[in-house]
Amino acid sequence: MNIENLDFYTQAILTLAALIGLTSFLMLGQGRLLRLVFVFALQGLLLAIATALAAYSLNEPHLYISAVITLALKVFLIPWMIRRQIFKMNIHRDTEALKNKTAVMLGGASLVVFSYYVLHPVLHNTPVVMLNALATSLSVVLLGMLLMISHRQAIAHVVGFMSIENGLFFAAIVSTNGMPMVVELGIAFDVLVAAILFGIFFLHIRSSIDSLDVDMLNRLNEVDK
Amino acid sequence: MIAVYLLLLLSVTGIFYFALLGHRPQVGRINTWFNTASFLITVWLAINIFLNGNIISANQLFIVDSFNIYLIVLTAFVGLTTSIFSDAYMAHEKEIGRLTDKRLKVYYAMYQGFMLAMYLVLVSNNMGMMWVAMEAATLATVMLVSLYRTPESIEAAWKYFILCGVGIAQAMFGTILLYYAAIQIGDVENALLWSVLYESAEHLNPEIMEIAFVFMLVGYGTKIGLVPLHNWLPDAHSEGPTPMSAVLSGLLLNDALYAVVRNKMLVDGATQSHIAGFFMMGFGLLSFLVAAIFLNRQKDIKRLFSYSSIEHMGLMTFSFGLGTPLSTFAALLHMMVHSLTKSAIFVTVGHASQIAGTQRIEKIRGLIKTQPTVGWGLLIGTLAIAGFPPFGVFTSEFLVLLATMQSYPWLTPLLLLGIGLAGAGLFRNIQPMVYGKQSDGQLPVQANLWPVMIHLALVLWLGLAIPTFLADWFSQATVLISGSAPL
Amino acid sequence: MNWLLALIQTLLFVSLAPLLAGWIKFCKCYLQNRKAPSLFQPYRDLWKLTHKQPVVSEQASWLFVIAPYIIFSAMVLAASVVPLIAVNLPTAASADIIVLVGFFAFARFFLTLAGLDVGTAFGGMGASREMTISSLAEPAMLMAIFTLTMTASSTNLSFAIGYVLEHGTVLRPSFIFALFAMILVAIAETGRIPVDNPATHLELTMIHEAMILEYSGRHLALIEWASQLKLMLYGVLIANIFFPWGIAEQLSFSALGYGLLNILAKLAVLALLLAVSETLFAKMRLFRVQEYLSFAYLLALLGLLSHIILES
Numbered sequence A: 001m002n003i004e005n006l007d008f009y010t011q012a013i014l015t016l017a018a019l020i021g022l023t024s025f026l027m028l029g030q031g032r033l034l035r036l037v038f039v040f041a042l043q044g045l046l047l048a049i050a051t052a053l054a055a056y057s058l059n060e061p062h063l064y065i066s067a068v069i070t071l072a073l074k075v076f077l078i079p080w081m082i083r084r085q086i087f088k089m090n091i092h093r094d095t096e097a098l099k100n101k102t103a104v105m106l107g108g109a110s111l112v113v114f115s116y117y118v119l120h121p122v123l124h125n126t127p128v129v130m131l132n133a134l135a136t137s138l139s140v141v142l143l144g145m146l147l148m149i150s151h152r153q154a155i156a157h158v159v160g161f162m163s164i165e166n167g168l169f170f171a172a173i174v175s176t177n178g179m180p181m182v183v184e185l186g187i188a189f190d191v192l193v194a195a196i197l198f199g200i201f202f203l204h205i206r207s208s209i210d211s212l213d214v215d216m217l218n219r220l221n222e223v224d225k
Numbered sequence B: 001m002i003a004v005y006l007l008l009l010l011s012v013t014g015i016f017y018f019a020l021l022g023h024r025p026q027v028g029r030i031n032t033w034f035n036t037a038s039f040l041i042t043v044w045l046a047i048n049i050f051l052n053g054n055i056i057s058a059n060q061l062f063i064v065d066s067f068n069i070y071l072i073v074l075t076a077f078v079g080l081t082t083s084i085f086s087d088a089y090m091a092h093e094k095e096i097g098r099l100t101d102k103r104l105k106v107y108y109a110m111y112q113g114f115m116l117a118m119y120l121v122l123v124s125n126n127m128g129m130m131w132v133a134m135e136a137a138t139l140a141t142v143m144l145v146s147l148y149r150t151p152e153s154i155e156a157a158w159k160y161f162i163l164c165g166v167g168i169a170q171a172m173f174g175t176i177l178l179y180y181a182a183i184q185i186g187d188v189e190n191a192l193l194w195s196v197l198y199e200s201a202e203h204l205n206p207e208i209m210e211i212a213f214v215f216m217l218v219g220y221g222t223k224i225g226l227v228p229l230h231n232w233l234p235d236a237h238s239e240g241p242t243p244m245s246a247v248l249s250g251l252l253l254n255d256a257l258y259a260v261v262r263n264k265m266l267v268d269g270a271t272q273s274h275i276a277g278f279f280m281m282g283f284g285l286l287s288f289l290v291a292a293i294f295l296n297r298q299k300d301i302k303r304l305f306s307y308s309s310i311e312h313m314g315l316m317t318f319s320f321g322l323g324t325p326l327s328t329f330a331a332l333l334h335m336m337v338h339s340l341t342k343s344a345i346f347v348t349v350g351h352a353s354q355i356a357g358t359q360r361i362e363k364i365r366g367l368i369k370t371q372p373t374v375g376w377g378l379l380i381g382t383l384a385i386a387g388f389p390p391f392g393v394f395t396s397e398f399l400v401l402l403a404t405m406q407s408y409p410w411l412t413p414l415l416l417l418g419i420g421l422a423g424a425g426l427f428r429n430i431q432p433m434v435y436g437k438q439s440d441g442q443l444p445v446q447a448n449l450w451p452v453m454i455h456l457a458l459v460l461w462l463g464l465a466i467p468t469f470l471a472d473w474f475s476q477a478t479v480l481i482s483g484s485a486p487l
Numbered sequence C: 001m002n003w004l005l006a007l008i009q010t011l012l013f014v015s016l017a018p019l020l021a022g023w024i025k026f027c028k029c030y031l032q033n034r035k036a037p038s039l040f041q042p043y044r045d046l047w048k049l050t051h052k053q054p055v056v057s058e059q060a061s062w063l064f065v066i067a068p069y070i071i072f073s074a075m076v077l078a079a080s081v082v083p084l085i086a087v088n089l090p091t092a093a094s095a096d097i098i099v100l101v102g103f104f105a106f107a108r109f110f111l112t113l114a115g116l117d118v119g120t121a122f123g124g125m126g127a128s129r130e131m132t133i134s135s136l137a138e139p140a141m142l143m144a145i146f147t148l149t150m151t152a153s154s155t156n157l158s159f160a161i162g163y164v165l166e167h168g169t170v171l172r173p174s175f176i177f178a179l180f181a182m183i184l185v186a187i188a189e190t191g192r193i194p195v196d197n198p199a200t201h202l203e204l205t206m207i208h209e210a211m212i213l214e215y216s217g218r219h220l221a222l223i224e225w226a227s228q229l230k231l232m233l234y235g236v237l238i239a240n241i242f243f244p245w246g247i248a249e250q251l252s253f254s255a256l257g258y259g260l261l262n263i264l265a266k267l268a269v270l271a272l273l274l275a276v277s278e279t280l281f282a283k284m285r286l287f288r289v290q291e292y293l294s295f296a297y298l299l300a301l302l303g304l305l306s307h308i309i310l311e312s
Helices: A008-028 A033-058 A061-088 A101-119 A128-150 A154-176 A181-209 B002-021 B027-052 B066-095 B101-123 B127-145 B151-184 B194-199 B206-224 B232-239 B242-271 B275-297 B301-322 B325-356 B372-385 B392-407 B409-435 B450-464 B468-482 C002-031 C041-050 C062-081 C090-094 C097-117 C121-152 C157-166 C173-189 C217-242 C253-280 C286-310
Strands: none
Touching (some): A008 A033, A008 A128, A008 A154, A008 C286, A033 A154, A061 A154, A061 A181, A154 A181, A154 B151, A181 B127, A181 B151, B002 B101, B066 B101, B066 B325, B066 B468, B101 B127, B127 B151, B127 B242, B151 B206, B151 B232, B151 B242, B206 B242, B206 B275, B206 B301, B232 B301, B242 B275, B242 B301, B242 B468, B275 B301, B275 B409, B301 B372, B301 B409, B325 B392, B325 B450, B372 B392, B372 B409, B392 B450, C002 C217, C002 C253, C090 C157, C097 C157, C097 C217, C121 C157, C121 C173, C157 C217, C173 C286
16 A cells, blocks of 8 residues: 555545644653643644534534544633643643653553554554555554653543543544444543542542652552551 | 333433432432332343343444343342432431432432443443443542542542553553454444454454454453552542442442453454453453452451452452363352442441441441341352352352362462462451441431342352252353353 | 746745745744735845854854855755746756655754764754654654655655545645644644744744754855745645645746745745734643654544555
């Protein structure tokens, strides 16, 4: 397959996949919370564009609704909520010194390779675009997990959590032209509730350990001391 | 079908009712009534199924068949008995000032929300809806885990939220792959409906289904509490209010396992091999053994029993993984007796920790003198869960062992070792708590031990003789899952 | 005829470079609410400098004196291989993109030598900084260029541009990454904000200006002109590689005129963008530059990878 021979939709999806993967990497290396949230919103925007494009190219009107929901939720509402929390807690100037940034980046790269490794044998007789898109979304999911492992700020964890959702959503759009509407609405509802709950949790964590550093949540252990 | 809609509607009403009026006195009683009504509806539904066979709703969103009906009844039943217990428990917590009116509102509303999510997981025919409901169950319970607002409970809730949220995302990826495999064989409209997929399982791409199953097992496995994704489970159980621990252990874990088994049925149909079973056996056995070892090192009574939950869920996963009719039958039975016994134990544990004012094992001593009913309840419950005859857990564990000996005899010693380790760990801790010298400041509390008695009596009954209609159900479900009848 | 055209193109390059610098300054002043100097101010500056007597330090060796000439001619040679208004010119065919990078490296080498030659503190500092930055920027730039050459299966710039033109609008993920990497590298290499500040003459953080602090008169004029050429070269590279549409493919008069207008418009837009970004961003600390450049390298690497994975 050569990229010149593909239609515009596929080219655009590939490009968006690459850019979404890039935003995941950007988040991974980002120590400043506000920029983290900004990059997250950017990822949401790319996702919304991908959805709208799929709706237009594949003539699936229900995807327009998904695109609008994504735009509202992932680009505006959730980043806005997190931003507000950051300002409210007065941590917008904090910079998190990331430990082992290089190792984390290399780990991220190997996760991408891993995604291809996992999906390649499975999807060998499907269009290569599908493999690329699915591998990208799987790596976005895995990179989101890595983000949660490598960052200590609770807010970064939430952004990681939400970017995992982004990865899943992208997989759903590309591989299956979106889930059935009822499922999609359910997922959107869950995401929204999760975002609100996270907001409540920030306050609780803040009032209980006087910080949002989740490394300080270490009272409970596998084995009681 | 009306029964299913009524059931869901009732829980929705419950959420709104308690969210608005949850601060009134007698609210615990009303919660019990709600759950009684749900239970009656499920019994009606069960009779319906018993007489008329499986039903699928007109829009194909809901399915009730021989596999999930008994879980639905079980869910409603445990929900009911736990609500009876939680009435007294929450009244006590409010009295000693651990909870405010506002949090009681949250508690009762989320209790109904959790029940709704559980019913929805069980009756969903759409695999995507099932996932959504599972996530909703997490969201509903996460506020309950942090109900006390202690630093520990907030930490536990945070861990629960993050770990389960991330875990379940993997299940979503699995579901997407499933959907992808399904639309390749056509019929985009119904491509996520379990009933449709089950019919055409052999056409699904086996390689994609294998990968999808791995993701789903990891995802839902987090919720089951499979090692190494179990970290949230002891924390959430130990820091949340005790009624929550009872329903988490008794219902949530079961439902997650239910979701895995539903998917396994599709995967088995697609791959025509035993690969999904091997995965389940591996994870199950690992969880079983690891939990049995860790159980010996716990100092908190609720953590002790939550490790026991992991152990039993591991055993069930293993048993479903074996995939023979006998082992499937055993796993179904074990699901039932375990949730009955474990919720009974958590109820007594809740009372015991209220008596002693702490959950530390070394501070709870001589329950049998302070409040004999609680002491006896704890002792009998522990006997039952450790797998002593004549309780139902013995029967099911025996059947699992038997099935293992038939298929993989060399795994039997490992199972026996795990059961022995877990039993030892439980008794080492429970014996002084029940019989030891009373510690100071232990006061009897107002306790309603009827739920415990009923649960344990049922488990005993199941151990002595499984009633014919139940055995029939189990056999039907076994046929559905494993393809042929047991025995 | 073709050779003549190539010569004209190179002359155009050389003569337009100060205009571009003037245009950037004009945009920047406008954006910053200052009164802008005339667009032709850089020409006047060059003219003024050439008429002043150059002062050469007593300690300076012959190297210091010939360095400006070497640098300027290297840049002019580099300009001769980059297609400005037309592809398939004979000069462009004779040299490929690696040679271009070689010219840049050659010029930089003499610039740093000259900086070191006088033995002042600033010169040495500037030289060492310049080398640090270029050692990080060059791999990123080569990576980005390799992405292009792998797509076109040729290292010849003119051929590669022709390849892109031939296939029409193709949305390539690798090109997007390579474009961003190129922009970042170009900013670093031409000493613009946020890596270096071209508007300053005496600051501890300056890089380019530190090296040429000792120059005056026509020597300074040549070096200034060379760096204006370099800026334009990068602009033309970005414009013509990633957005080559409009460049003349036949050597007819109208096509050439159209190509000229096109490249002028593209450069004007690029310069405007540069002015906006220079207005928005502040110069970063020197120790952050390696982070910035490793990001550029990462982007270029991703471009290469996505070419291999996504497009083949």
